[in-house]
Amino acid sequence: xxxxxxxxxxxxxxxxxxxxxxxxxxxxxxxxxxxxxxxxxxxxxxxxxxxxxxxxxxxxxxxxxxxxxxxxxxxxxxxxxxxxxxxxxxxxxxxxxxxxxxxxxxxxxxxxxxxxxxxxxxxxxxxxxxxxxxxxxxxxxxxxxxxxxxxxxxxxxxxxxxxxxxxxxxxxxxxxxxxxxxxxxxxxxxxxxxxxxxxxxxxxxxxxxxxxxxxxxxxxxxxxxxxxxxxxxxxxxxxxxxxxxxxxxxxxxxxxxxxxxxxxxxxxxxxxxxxxxxxxxxxxxxxxxxxxxxxxxxx
Amino acid sequence: xxxxxxxxxxxxxxxxxxxxxxxxxxxxxxxxxxxxxxxxxxxxxxxxxxxxxxxxxxxxxxxxxxxxxxxxxxxxxxxxxxxxxxxxxxxxxxxxxxxxxxxxxxxxxxxxxxxxxxxxxxxxxxxxxxxxxxxxxxxxxxxxxxxxxxxxxxxxxxxxxxxxxxxxxxxxxxxxxxxxxxxxxxxxxxxxxxxxxxxxxxxxxxxxxxxxxxxxxxxxxxxxxxxxxxxxxxxxxxxxxxxxxxxxxxxxxxxxxxxxxxxxxxxxxxxxxxxxxxxxxxxxxxxxxxxxxxxxxxxxxxxxxxxxxxxxxxxxxxxxxxxxxxxxxxxxxxxxxxxxxxxxxxxxxxxxxxxxxxxxxxxxxxxxxxxxxxxxxxxxxxxxxxxxxxxxxxxxxxxxxxxxxxxxxxxxxxxxxxxxxxxxxxxxxxxxxxxxxxxxxxxxxxxxxx
Numbered sequence: 001x002x003x004x005x006x007x008x009x010x011x012x013x014x015x016x017x018x019x020x021x022x023x024x025x026x027x028x029x030x031x032x033x034x035x036x037x038x039x040x041x042x043x044x045x046x047x048x049x050x051x052x053x054x055x056x057x058x059x060x061x062x063x064x065x066x067x068x069x070x071x072x073x074x075x076x077x078x079x080x081x082x083x084x085x086x087x088x089x090x091x092x093x094x095x096x097x098x099x100x101x102x103x104x105x106x107x108x109x110x111x112x113x114x115x116x117x118x119x120x121x122x123x124x125x126x127x128x129x130x131x132x133x134x135x136x137x138x139x140x141x142x143x144x145x146x147x148x149x150x151x152x153x154x155x156x157x158x159x160x161x162x163x164x165x166x167x168x169x170x171x172x173x174x175x176x177x178x179x180x181x182x183x184x185x186x187x188x189x190x191x192x193x194x195x196x197x198x199x200x201x202x203x204x205x206x207x208x209x210x211x212x213x214x215x216x217x218x219x220x221x222x223x224x225x226x227x228x229x230x231x232x233x234x235x236x237x238x239x240x241x242x243x244x245x246x247x248x249x250x251x252x253x254x255x256x257x258x259x260x261x262x263x264x265x266x267x268x269x270x271x272x273x274x275x276x277x278x279x280x281x282x283x284x285x286x287x288x289x290x291x292x293x294x295x296x297x298x299x
Numbered sequence: 300x301x302x303x304x305x306x307x308x309x310x311x312x313x314x315x316x317x318x319x320x321x322x323x324x325x326x327x328x329x330x331x332x333x334x335x336x337x338x339x340x341x342x343x344x345x346x347x348x349x350x351x352x353x354x355x356x357x358x359x360x361x362x363x364x365x366x367x368x369x370x371x372x373x374x375x376x377x378x379x380x381x382x383x384x385x386x387x388x389x390x391x392x393x394x395x396x397x398x399x400x401x402x403x404x405x406x407x408x409x410x411x412x413x414x415x416x417x418x419x420x421x422x423x424x425x426x427x428x429x430x431x432x433x434x435x436x437x438x439x440x441x442x443x444x445x446x447x448x449x450x451x452x453x454x455x456x457x458x459x460x461x462x463x464x465x466x467x468x469x470x471x472x473x474x475x476x477x478x479x480x481x482x483x484x485x486x487x488x489x490x491x492x493x494x495x496x497x498x499x500x501x502x503x504x505x506x507x508x509x510x511x512x513x514x515x516x517x518x519x520x521x522x523x524x525x526x527x528x529x530x531x532x533x534x535x536x537x538x539x540x541x542x543x544x545x546x547x548x549x550x551x552x553x554x555x556x557x558x559x560x561x562x563x564x565x566x567x568x569x570x571x572x573x574x575x576x577x578x579x580x581x582x583x584x585x586x587x588x589x590x591x592x593x594x595x596x597x598x599x600x601x602x603x604x605x606x607x608x609x610x611x612x613x614x615x616x617x618x619x620x621x622x623x624x625x626x627x628x629x630x631x632x633x634x635x636x637x638x639x640x641x642x643x644x645x646x647x648x649x650x651x652x653x654x655x656x657x658x659x660x661x662x663x664x665x666x667x668x669x670x671x672x673x674x675x676x677x678x679x680x681x682x683x684x685x686x687x688x689x690x691x692x693x694x695x696x697x698x699x700x701x702x703x704x705x706x707x708x709x710x711x712x713x714x715x716x717x718x719x720x721x722x723x724x725x726x727x728x729x730x731x732x733x734x735x736x737x738x739x740x741x742x743x744x745x746x747x748x749x
Binding site for chain 2: 052053054055056137138139140142156157158159160161162163247248249250251252253263264266267268269270272
């Protein structure tokens with residue numbers, strides 16, 4: 001007599017919990033679908049059509065966009081530029097970042113002020129940063145060329161952004177300047193959590209500065225450095241604004257990376273299908289790094 | 300008194316707010332803010348995009364907007380800037396996203412042709428009729444008649460974009476007696492005037508619209524063309540080779556950073572006195588007057604030199620336009636606003652904001668006393684006259700010569716950067732002009748067929 005109502009009550013409670021659970025997770029699912037799944041599916045869908053951007057009308061192209069891309073020298077050159085830019089700027093970011101973090105970990109005068117100031121480039125908007133650097137690089141009024149001329153190192157102003165390899169080197173340097181504070185923050189946080197006892201014990205055992213750095217600091221930083229490298233690789237690989245504003249991908253296509261190629265295909269050539277194909281390929285490349293990152297994060 | 304009694308007192312004390320009442324008020328205020336109150340603001344908003352937005356021009360636009368809003372209560376006009384280098388991408392995104400502005404001004408005619416051919420623009424004949432068809436200069440709107448009998452847009456001005464600007468004081472010092480008329484004369488003049496921190500010419504070598512425009516001009520000034528009158532690709536020619544060779548030969552007279560120059564940098568180089576010659580439209584006049592008055596007495600202009608005296612000058616006229624996207628909202632009031640832009644009081648302010656840069660297309664305005672009563676127009680009457688004549692006879696890639704058909708793919712060719720890239724390959728990479736031209740021809744062909 002009493003069993004059925006109790007069972008009913010339990011089922012209804014379960015059902016209610018299920019509904020509540022679904023309701024609670026629904027906003028996340030909706031937002032996730034809207035901002036990630038939809039653009040992703042949309043990009044893949046667009047990449048198999050030949051579409052004129054302003055009207056967004058076009059026809060089925062199958063894998064033509066992909067085969068055209070893979071056969072074009074421009075795509076491979078852009079990919080190579082992308083790799084050079086990412087590797088170059090990331091290396092500099094890591095070197096500067098770790099060095100500055102080690103410096104700021106010491107008891108130096110005005111340490112708090114220095115720690116705040118070092119973050120400045122990272123918080124600066126890319127547009128403002130580029131404007132400042134373009135002025136520094138300017139051939140007629142730029143302080144960089146003037147200083148080098150004053151020091152007697154050069155006779156004429158240097159074309160920093162319009163010729164190779166200067167343009168790529170300048171880009172890599174500005175990128176490193178802009179993003180190295182991220183490395184500083186992460187490394188500094190880790191440095192502060194390394195127990196002092198390890199250094200004391202090593203010192204007692206006769207370890208010098210270099211030995212303490214290579215045997216204690218670096219192994220302790222290893223995990224955080226791997227995560228930084230993976231994250232910054234993903235972010236630098238898809239960098240657009242800094243490169244576009246500084247060189248626009250020039251001279252010719254010497255600094256054109258894949259994100260710039262996407263933009264050029266979509267809005268300069270009005271080929272949204274081709275642009276989507278480049279974007280999809282970019283996504284596949286970044287997926288490799290993301291897989292590594294997720295594995296590392298899980299560990 | 301303990302803490303609890305304090306809290307209790309605070310809650311019950313008249314004149315003090317309890318936490319609950321503060322929360323209630325916050326919720327009520329949030330809800331009130333979300334309620335659709337009747338709009339105190341305008342019920343119709345017109346979005347106006349333009350590539351021309353110097354402070355003086357913005358002041359003129361504000362006047363036109365203010366008078367229009369006063370005459371049309373309930374209408375608000377919002378001005379939004381775009382740029383010569385950025386409009387193509389911004390408009391492509393706007394058309395694709397269905398979020399188009401109501402009215403767009405000062406875009407070159409070849410952009411209009413591109414959008415019109417894709418069915419993105421509203422016929423503009425009503426506005427032209429409202430302004431007065433006969434009031435436009437003869438042929439001023441011919442370039443917009445892409446399909447016979449229908450205008451895709453109207454001219455809002457003329458611009459002689461590639462005038463040669465010269466410093467007369469430097470010419471004197473260098474012993475140059477007359478303005479260069481041929482490339483050899485120009486090279487010789489630049490060579491004589493260059494030195495002691497002054498460069499000969501601020502020609503651009505970047506991958507942008509200015510480099511594209513300059514090489515189109517050079518090819519025509521060499522007697523060549525990009526496309527034949529029937530719109531067949533005709534860029535592979537001795538004339539185009541000569542044009543590229545000339546462009547390359549001018550590199551030694553340009554500042555090192557010219558490989559990144561666009562309109563702004565090139566203009567600044569001449570106005571600041573860093574170069575002895577310039578290549579620009581009439582904006583030089585107001586910029587020199589305001590930014591470097593020291594040289595204001597020592598500047599003049601002429602049509603850009605050609606390869607020889609046998610080849611006539613070729614001026615690049617952007618044919619700055621005004622058009623209405625077909626998907627724009629509130630089309631009737633937008634048309635009224637488009638016509639309003641030509642009203643004498645506002646239009647004169649607009650063209651005189653940068654005297655000599657955007658030249659009037661209406662006969663009544665060109666004759667108007669208020670237009671002529673301008674310090675710069677009076678002071679540089681000869682230069683303004685030269686620019687006006689050059690602009691009226693001008694062409695662009697959308698309409699290369701009077702014998703050419705309208706090229707609706709001109710915008711796509713220019714925005715692709717193919718022509719600027721061709722210049723870079725020859726000048727910066729030192730590649731052979733003819734091979735680069737052949738490659739460029741193939742790429743243009745693809746766009747023309749696409």
